[in-house]
Amino acid sequence: MPGAARRVAVVLVAAITGFALGAPVPLAQAAQANDYCLGQCSDILPPGENGNATLADILANQLLGTRPAHTADQLTAYGTLANNYQSITNATIDQFFDNASFGVPADQVERTTKPRSDVTIVRDKSFGIPHIYGTTRAGTEFGAGYAAAQDRLWLMDVFRHVGRGQLSSFAGGAAANRQLEQTFWAAAPYTEQDLRNQVAAIAGSGPAGAQALADINAYLDGINTYINQSHQGRYFPGEYVLTGHVDAITNVGTIAPFTATDLIAIAGVVGALFGSGGGGEVQSALVKQAADARYGTAIGDEVWRSFREENDPEAVLTIHNGQSFPYSASPSDPVGVAMPDAGSVTPAQEVFEPTGSATSATTAAAGVLPADLLSAKHGMSNALVVSGKYTDDGHPIAVFGPQTGYFAPQLLMLEELQGPGISARGVSFAGTNFYVQLGRGQDYSWSATSAGQDVTDTFAVPLCRPDGSTPTKDADHYLYQGQCIAMEPLEVDNSWHPTVADSTPAGSYKLIVYRTKFGLVQFRATVGGKPVAYTSQRSSYQHEAASIIGFQMFNNPEDMATAQQFQRAASNINYTFNWFYVNSTDIAYFNSGANPIRPSDVDPNLPIDSSHEWQNWNPDTFTADYTPAAEHPNSINQDYYISWNNKQALDYTAAGFGEGSVHRADLLDSRVGALVTSGTKISRADLVKAMEDAAVTDLRGEDVLPTLLQVINSEPVTDPAQAALVNELQTWLAHGAKRVETRQGSKTYADADAIRVMDAWWPLLAQAEFQPDLGDDLFTALVGAIQLNESPSGGQTGPSAGPADANQSVAHKGSSFQYGWWSYVDKDLRAVLGQDVPGGPARKYCGGGSVSGCRAALLASLAQAGAQPATTVYPADSSCAAGDQWCADSIIQRPMGGITDPSITWQNRPTYQQVVQFPAHR
Known part of the structure; x- marks a missing residue:
């Protein structure tokens, strides 16, 4: 081993065990010795790390609007990037992200917990993230389970029941509970023997599998220790009271311990959500x-x-x-x-x-x-990774992360794990966080998008x-x-x-x-x-x-x-x-x-x-x-x-x-x-600017509107009302086809009326362009295979077309423009214009294949869209009044328990996100 590598190894051992060669070193400080990002790693996960609320916390949130600490303290930084990204610098990145360095400086320690002798959990003041330091591998995994239960016990319990098709029996017979368990059971039903077989398969997959099963068992010990302590101490999640599992006065009731098969059930939900492909x-x-x-x-x-x-x-x-x-x-x-x-x-x-x-x-x-x-289609995740050949200091840069939706608390949880054979910080799905699934190691980082x-x-x-x-x-x-x-x-x-x-x-x-x-x-x-x-x-x-x-x-x-x-x-x-x-x-x-x-x-x-x-x-x-x-x-x-x-x-x-x-x-x-x-x-x-500029841009506006306008402007638009609509869209396009507020917190879009017109127009123009030639049956079948539209608000279904009204995008989910007829409209219009279209359509659909006929169809649908008031384009829902454009688009952290959080302005970016550049290595 070269001398430099040997010195690093000694420091790493010291960080894990808590001892240097000489005087003891505080864990929170020593763990930073194995960090080669040197302050250039950042991450964020809204709304906040704390997903545990007692009954008193839930009642206070509902009556007074208060929240437990670290419930929503990453939400503002995440949300305000949309209006401030143009001026961001390397020095200001951590105004919109958290510094993702290993360890916690001594003056930033909020609290320290030692659930057993071989593990210490340090929570930082900034966001309450658990930094878990084990002197043994089993202790590290015990701490991961203990921290998971501290932060996500109710959510984990919900998901182990979803994974068995038993959500309504556990949490009540609301229609939403029944629908969810039905759709999951259709996708991934398992018998208890099936779940046990998967546990046995882990154990039988060689030394790595044996280690994984040992890690799981230690992790389960951590979860179940916290369950027992919180039940006896009456600081368990209040949702157990609200759903009748524990009596609020007598404390009589049950929070069932977790088993290895529960973790397989949770993994089945995650796999069905994010890790499958094909079918259809x-x-x-x-x-x-x-x-x-x-x-x-x-x-x-x-x-x-x-x-x-x-x-x-x-x-x-x-x-x-x-x-x-x-x-x-x-x-x-x-x-x-x-x-x-x-x-x-x-x-x-x-x-x-x-x-x-x-x-x-x-x-x-x-x-x-x-x-x-x-059942809703998921827009998922993104990644931007650049070779060091093109960067400011010669080292690669990545901005990447998973889009897992917006929930309160999140499906993911943040953690740092430091122990023998484990050294990472990042996120994992709650209930499977015995390893960091997406994040950073000592001198590397990794992430994923759904393939x-x-x-x-x-x-x-x-x-x-x-x-x-x-x-x-x-x-x-x-x-x-x-x-x-x-x-x-x-x-x-x-x-x-x-x-x-x-x-x-x-x-x-x-x-x-x-x-x-x-x-x-x-x-x-x-x-x-x-x-x-x-x-x-x-x-x-x-x-x-x-x-x-x-x-x-x-x-x-x-x-x-x-x-x-x-x-x-x-x-x-x-x-x-x-x-x-x-x-x-x-x-x-x-x-x-x-x-x-x-x-x-x-x-x-x-x-x-x-x-x-x-x-x-x-x-x-x-x-x-x-x-x-x-x-x-x-x-x-x-x-x-x-x-x-x-x-x-x-x-x-x-x-x-x-x-x-x-x-x-x-x-x-x-x-x-x-x-x-x-x-x-x-x-x-x-x-970061490139990512966020894409995140606030309307795909239809940037990539399809120019061709739409080329067809429309093939002749002068003589109707004054239609000309005004065209001018609005051209101005919006010149401004970059963005969906951003006029100023931070205004809750009003710049180019608001052009955005309203585009939102109303897209489903109308797609139908006007294709349905006359395709006919009702084929048009409906195609909409059943791929939806017409996935706008931020999800409120524009267009004229009734069978399944078209049933598979539009879901409101307030952030992720948009993944699924839609963007390519079909683009290729058909270019074909009608006589342009070369590699992989072009089998037929010219718009206006019978003529530019004039297509132009007439587009203008007629544009006029129809322009006549729709905002109250029609953005119908009321449980969170927004009819016609409130910004609110209709806004991202809402959908409650997974008793705590609710504020909405933020729309942006199309990962839920969890890293910004990383490593200037050093082992």
Whole structure:
């Protein structure tokens, strides 16, 4: 070991054990010795670290508006960046982020807890973040569990019940609770034996797995110690009283201890939310079917393929250096396609209500979690990473983080872990924070965006009856290798009684999802007149716990010293994520996920006959052959990387509709690319500015409005009212198509009326452009595959178009412009204008393909939009009055418990975010 490295190792050991060579060193000071960021790492996670509120805290919040300390103290810094980013400098970054250095200076220690002899938890004054220092590895993990329970016990308890489909039984029968448990149970139902099997799989995965299980057990000890102490001391979360689990006066009641299977259940929720990809083959088939019916098979298939945009040549790429990573492409002559008979597809029944049940009762009671937590599409995360070749001090810079939604408290929690084999600070999902999942190590940092590549297929499974009689669509047996075998019913019985927090009448119901050897039954249909079950087979199903080894490696400095080591660690994660890495010299990227190897002649975009299984599929272990790590998109030291859930690389086929010429990631790519080619060295502040400038920009305004105006201005606009609307939009475009306040705190947008017009116009123009040619059936099928719009407010559904009104964006969620018809509008208008359009549409849709006809359609829809008052464009909701534009867009931390927080101005950025530049290394 070189002398410098030896000295660092000695200091690191001193930091972990609390002793230097000589006098004792305070833990909070010594832990900083292994920090090579030298003050240039920052992060933030609104609203605040503290997610624990006693009953008295909750009542005070509801009656007086007070909040426990550190409940919302990161919210203002996060929110005000939107109006102040233009003037940010390296020196002022920590006005909008927290300094993410290791350790806590002695004068910044708020409190110190020593829950057992081998661990100390230090909370800082700034934000109350737990900094956990263990003299043993078990002590470190015990402290992680103890801190998790201190900060997120109620949320963790809620999620272990969601993961079992039992939220209403635990937290009351509000409609939102029932909807959430139903959607989760359809996506990831598990028996208790399934959960135990995953725990056993961890234990059986070699020395790293044995260490992981030991870490989990120590972590559970920490959680359960806090549960016992808080129950006896009566400082447990007040939600347990409000939902009837503990009596407020006598303290009689139960807070059940956590077990290893609870953590697997929580991991299942996280995986269903953020780590899966693909599916949707039935919806794709319905689009193809409608296109063939409208245009005939030859032209209809071309139309379907052009809207599918499977490998669009204009799509923005994370790996943009020409490397190709072929995966999941459609063959030219596929076999085994199992198209449904027209009109035969019906969703699988999952909810069974007893006669006279109260489950259908309407109630104003709020659920403990948002009903659409799983069903709403998630915009997710972004990353901006620049090579040191282009930076101010020659060291790489990253601004990156996950977009996990805005909740109070957050799904994520901040922590620092320092112990033998563990040295990291960052965030983890509450209940799985025995390792830091996204954050920084001693001289490196890592983050992720959701990749969503296709790891889920739909199989058409023939139905049968054991007596040989003719089956119907509702049959509960299916053919497997020539035998008629029973589907496995995965059942949950839920019953509830009224609680203080929920006025729903007492009720009960049963959830049933049927499992086959080809996955979970999602739809029923007929194919060629014969009944089938359409099943969903996801490669990570039954394997949510398998990613633990990769996260363990992320936390170990010895496994993360180089970009190549980082890629090896990331390859151990079977969730579909784009991983990014930066140290003092290198940047790197790796796309993780268990990518199944399919037969080369099947089409993964459509339902497949169940005889065409994945290579070496084993239904008993839910395993198959997967593509090797080298075939996953990966790169080291490209000039820069950006990601906003976009296409990863050439020929890495999109898993769904909508990865074409206009994508939200264009907002990042154009800005970072311009910085890199400018010739001016890039600072941390420059990259924050690029991120935030994209965060407050309307994608439709920046990337599609210029083409819309080109069509409209092909002739003079003579109608005065229409001309005024066009002028407003042109002025807004000249101002950068931003959605920002006139001044900090004004709660009024600059260019407010132009924004109102665009919000009202988009769904109208998309319908006016496409529906006349597509026809009602195909237009509706396409909207079912990809929604028209995802505006910040989520309030503009446009004219009724069947599913169009059901799948618009959710209000107050921040993340916007991921899913929509931006690319379709852009490509069609350019085609109508006679421009060259690589990967262009199969037909010219707008105005029958003529510029004049298209112009007339756009102007008519623009006039219709301009006539809509703000009260129509921004309807009232539970938080905002009708017509309040700023409020309609605003981000609300959706309550996950008894505490509510203020709203902040809209911006399109990660929930948790890091700004990092390492000037030194081990």
